[in-house]
Amino acid sequence: MDFSADSSYLQVSTGSYKRQVYEVPSGKQLVDQAVIDRITWATWTSVLGDEVIGIWSRHAEKADVNCACVSHSGINLVTGDDFGMVKLFDFPCPEKFVSTCFCMVTATSTVDIRILSCFSRRHMTEILSSLNL
16 A cells, blocks of 8 residues: 555555555545556555556566565665565566566565665665575
8 A cells, every 4th residue: 555645645456456546535546547647656565557567577477476665766666576586676667577677586475575765776786685595
């Protein structure tokens, strides 16, 4: 669940793999894609939406990518999946099948992930590459 920068909108990803955007506080669902496209999000943790199409590999199923988080600077996106992979992308990544900037495999599936506000892309890459999981 993510709020817009002005707290006027809320986005959620449903169990049926749909991204839905609602007005706050009315709770009215927003369906006008042109309006949705103009919203600036304070956070982004959704694996759905035009902004993150590139996180999906050619053979990925809907449930394969479990989590995502955009950096506070809004230029990096990190994802976690069922195969234990943590991947670093540029954000937004609207092109299908983009290659990752960095990928690391952990022992189990990754179900949640966050980027600390004090870290740059260089810091994230250094930390991820130094982990010996």
